[in-house]
Amino acid sequence: MEIEPTTEQHEIDEGLYSRQLYVLGHEAMRKMGSSNILIVGLKGLGVEIAKNIVLAGVKSVTLYDPETVKIADLATQFFLCEEDIGKSRDSVTAPRLAELNQYVPVSILKGELTNDKIRNYQVIVLTETPLTKQLEINDFTHANGIHFISTDVRENFVISDVTGENSLSGMIAAISKEEDGIVTCLDDTRHGLEDGEYVTFTEIKGMEELNDSEPRKIKIIGPYSFSIGDTSNFGNYITGGIFTQVKQPKTLPFVKSLTKPEFLVSDYGKFNRPGQLHLGFQALQSFVGKHGSFPRPHHEGDAEEILQLTKDFNEQCEEKTEIDDKIIKQLAYGAAGDLSPMVAVIGGLVAQEVLKACSGKFHPIHQFFYFDSLESLPDNLPQNPEEYAPCNSRYDGQIAVFGKQFQDNISNFRQFLVGAGAIGCEMLKNWAMMGLGTGSRGIIHITDMDTIEKSNLNRQFLFRPLDVGKLKSECAASAIAKMNPHTVSKINVYQDRVGPETENVFNDDFFESLDCVTNALDNVDARKYMDRRCVYFRKPLLESGTLGTKGNTQVVIPYLTESYSSSQDPPEKSIPICTLKNFPNAIEHTIQWARDLFEGLFKIPSENVNLYLSQPNFVESTIKQGGNAKEVLENISNSLVADKPYSFDHCVKWARFKFEEHYNNNIQQLLFNFPKDSITSSGTPFWSGPKRAPDPIVFDPENEIHLEFIITAANLHAFNYGESNIDYVKKILKEVSVPKFIPKSGVKIQVQENETIQQNTDESELRKIVHSLPEPSSIPGYRLNPVVFEKDDDTNYHIDFITAASNLRAMNYGIQCADRHKTKFIAGKIIPAIATTTALITGLVCLELYKIIGNKKTLEDYRNGFVNLALPFFGFSEPVAMPKAKYHESEWSLWDRFDIEGDLTLQEFLNYFANNHELEVTMLSCGVSMLYSFFLQGKRREERKNMKLSQLVETVSKKPIPPHVKALTLEMCVNDRNGEDVEVPYVRLVIR
Structure with a gap:
């Protein structure tokens, strides 16, 4: 079967590919949509690559592997089952791959793999292919301009975007008129550019020759x-201007380089490994060519032969490599094995290389890449070769590397996975292939409260279109049960969010039964909570995350490393309020303003109305709080009286008045306060630097953006009241009369971020608003519908309103508008995601899991990782050691605590630390409840000293201790024997 080349492109389904589009962009996706891919070899690595490519959305994928399925294939090939044994790999794999993406046809190449059959593919990927065949196909593809991915070479590669990062831009403060033409940016913003890059200019006044040049x-x-x-020949610069980085294409040559290789280093702690492995893999190919199979697992004779072949290849090289016998032998010992985590790492990496070849986006690997995780092997491996011999098991590929006893340890492991999204799906797939938790003692717990959405299908490969709307945790468990029936009844599924409110579910007994926790979360708060629980229960934690082509992993090991919460990213930079309200200069500012407007029009007022109607004391408490009381009460009054619609006509009229208010009247008021020719006290124009002088917008019902604002605002307003209709918006608009705006004197406008505008509202004025409100008793049961923002529903008007509102504000200030796609990305704070990165990162996590199962003891055994597939870049380091503190002669870390059995009285507690540790407790708290302090005097002090601590906690907190709580966590301030204040661990007091 041959695939004819074509330039036909299907329409990009943004609902499916939304997260990936923010990584690759539309142009790269279109190029991928016209690329036909051939994948040769469908064991674990081949199918991992194919899975990621199909999810990404190329034009077609063709498979070639006529070999029959063997039970050992089940170690890593997740689309095969025992019923497939004896059938050809490609025939049983193709229909299951095709289920991943309706837009990507999957076919099979029949017959021999000849040059004539492969000439019409844009990219060819070889796995499980002899070196002689690799070299033959390499020569053909090189001569015919076909991208080739294997262990050798490819054709010249043109890169349209090396990094994939957004183009840099910035505002200009000055441009000198001289031979060097110095461009100076605003003082508070670094340009971030590098020598030799290119820029263009817009919006410059006075040196217009540069604009759009x-x-x-x-x-x-x-x-x-x-x-x-x-x-020097240009006009004189006056003001304004924006520079924008322009990315230039880069051509990267690929040449036949088996004897003079260039390496991408995967781990700088193993800088000498790539050269050795390059020779070792050639030795393996030579061994296979001679014997017809890989070396036998942990067979000393075969390993010695591989070592000698490696040294022979080294002698043929112009530049000799220092050979470490142990490393080459380890390569030989496990060469017959097949590990799902390693397949995930290399499969994700190679799949991204395929996408680069299709799209020309991101820098390819140049030219060889070798990766090892020898430190994942347990210490003191058994020497008996029989320990690693095949036993007709689906885990034979893993047994060949780790042995039968270690496989037993894997199967009896008890694991908790928090999150069943993109990382969670890949994690579960790897665990199913590994046989994790399938033994008599083993178990896998999964929790995820989310349901499946269409946008999940592009990267959460355990789910199918029919699963949309169902719970992720349940569907994920069902999917891996099909991959490995041994997981049936060995998975516990939950639909609970992890947090204090579910500690009755994930209680002490639950955590104490675990061997490890793996996070697959998308928010920092949940990560920090799970980190605290793992520290408290002293359980290893595997942490990871992705952002487009970037990914990271972190290992948290009790009594060895710091915790996840020990370090954190800097806070996200916020936009100053005065910039949002009055002085936007970038589309990000107008999108955030529109997002706030959405909340202020359609969510907050309705919530306040419902509070007013349901809580008798709401009005009085609002008046007492002051602050924005007037705004809250006016919102209620408007929602129940002035703006309450009695037909859809009223909603349209309301929307038309809101347009006039925000895009005309408010702008006129701002210009009334600060005319365009305003001068500051220092003599500089007020409207200069980052401040753009706005212009009011005159409403035009024929303008699409104007009309979009009215349609979306009217429908969202109607939704608040349970109505919706867009059929005759244009007709009603013609009948809406808007009064002329007259600017007001004395209106104060915030100019500086640290400036405060005092709003003193007399209580009598607030009472007048209250008297205008209908009594809640007069409209019993009446409630409004607050609009809760949802970015992924394309029919709910949410993103459409924010896009229109933002672009209108951008037009006010002369800012370039953004399309719906970009607006959704910024307003929805979407995290870009792609399946290739997710697969690779989960593979790295599972390699660390092997170490935890093997009970590795030293910091040097573990790796934290950072990867950027776009560059590509790999960085691995040892985890940061746990920080230590000291009191008296005792050293302690975050993993330490005082464990006390029994519900002591406060006095007994104080005596315990005085007598046993020479520590004077000066303050004692449980959560937010202060139980004891040195300044507490008199009767209360004596009463508390005689109370049991559990009783004291309930008395002070005024809440009973939940029955599932076995122990109290107490924090102390103490003085040491010298009377000095010192830090000490917390206390775990077992009360049940």
Whole structure:
């Protein structure tokens, strides 16, 4: 079967590919949509690559592997089952791959793998292919301009975007008129550019020759300035301007380089490994060519032969490599094995290389990449070769590397997976292939409260279109049970969010029964909570995350490493309020403003109305709080009286008045306060630097953006009241009369971020608003429908309203508008995601899991990782050691605590630390409840000292201790024997 080349492109389904589009962009996706891919070899690695490519959305995928399925294939090939044994790999794999993406046809290449049959593919990927065949196909693809991915070479590669990062841009403060043409940026913003890059310019006043000119090459002067060449013949710069980075294509040559290789280093702690492994893999191919199979697992004779072959290849090289006999022998010992985590790492990496070849986006590997995780092997491996011999098991590939006893340890492991999304799905697939938790003692617990959405299908490969709307945890468990029937009845499924409110579910007994916890979460708060629980129960934690082509892993090991919460990212930079309200200069500002407007129009007022109607004391408590009481009460009054619609006509009229208020009247008021020719006290124009002078917008019912605002706002307003209709918006608009706006004197406008505008509202004024409200008793049961923002429903008007509202504000201020896709990304705070990165990162996590199962003891055994597949870059390091503190002669870390059995009285507690540890407790708390302090005097002090601590906690907190709580966590301030304040661990007091 041959695939004819075609340029036909299907329409990009943004609902399916939304998260991936934010990684690759539309242009790269279109190129991928016209690429036909051939994948040769369908064991674990081949199917992992194919899975990721099909999910990504290429034009077609063709499979070639006529070999029959063997039971050993089940170690890593997740689309095979025991019933497939004896059938051809490609025939049983193709229909299951096709289920992943309706837009990607999957076919089979029949007959021999000849040059004539492969000439019409854009990319060819070889796995499980002899070196002689690799070299033959390499020569053909090189001559015919076909991208080839294996262990050798590819054709010249043109990269349209090396990094995939957004183009840099910034505002200009000045441009000199001289031979060097120095561009100076605003003082608070570094340009971030590098020597030799190109930029274009827009919105410059006074040196208009630069606006929209050809990209100009730059030379860096400093962090806030760069040279663009001769500007002496241009006009004089006056003000304004924005520079934008222009990415230039890069051509990367690939040549036949088996004897003079270039390496991408995967781990700089193993800098000498790639050269040795390059020779070792050639030795393996030579061994297979001679014997017809890989070396026998842990067979000393075969390993010695591989070592000698490696040294022979080394002698043929111009530059000799220092050979470590142990490393080459380890390569031989496990060469017959097949590990799902390693397949996931290499499969994700190679699949991304395929997408690069299709799209020209991101930098390819140049030219060889070797990766090992020898430290995942347990210490003191058994020497008996029989321990690693095949036993007709689906885990034979793993047994060949680790042995039967270690496989037993894997099967009896007890694991908790928090989250069944993209990382969770890949994790479960790997665990199913590994046989994790399938033994008599073993178990896997999964929790995820979310349901499956269409956008999940692009990267959460355990789910299918028919699963949309169902619970992720249940569908994921069902999917891996089909991959490995041994997991049936060995998976406990929950639909609970992890947090204090579910500690009755995930209680002490639950955590104490675990061997390890793996996070697959998408928010920091939940990660920190699970981190605290793992520290408390002293359980290993595997942490990971992805952001587009970037990914990271972190290992948290009791009594060895710091915890996840020990370090954290800097807080996200926020937009100043005055910028949002009055002085936006970037589309991000107008999108955030529109997002706030959405909440302020359609969510907050309705919530306040419902509180007013349901809580008798709401009005009085609002008046007492002051602050924005007037705004809250006016919102209620408007929602129940002035703006309450009695037909859809009223909703349209309301929307038309909101348009006039925000895009005309408020702008006129701002210009009334600060005319365009305003001068500051220092003599500089007020509207300069980051401040753009706005212009009011005159409403035009024929303008699509104007009309979109009215349609979406009217329908969302109607939704608040249980109505919806867009059939005659245009007709009603013609009948809406908007009064002329007259600017007001004395209106104060915030100019600086640290400036405060005092809003003193007399209580009598608030009472007048209250008297205008209908009594709740007069409208019993009446409630409004607050609009809860949902970014992924394309029919609910949410993103459409925010897009229109943001773009109108951008038009006010002369900012370039953003399409719906970009607006959704920013307003929805979407995390870009792609299946290739997810697969690779979960593979790295599972390699660390092997170490935990093997009870590795030293910091050097573990790896934290950071990966960027776009560059590509790999960085691995030892985890950070746990920090230590000291009191008296005792050293302690975050993993330590005082364990006390029995419900002591407060006095007994104080005596315990005084007598046993020479520590004077000066303060004692449980959560937010202060139980004891040195300044507590008199009767209360004596009463508390005689109370049991559990009783004291209930008395102070005024809440009973839940029955599932076995122990109290107490924190102390103490003085040491010298009377000095010192830090000490917390106390775990067992009360039940």
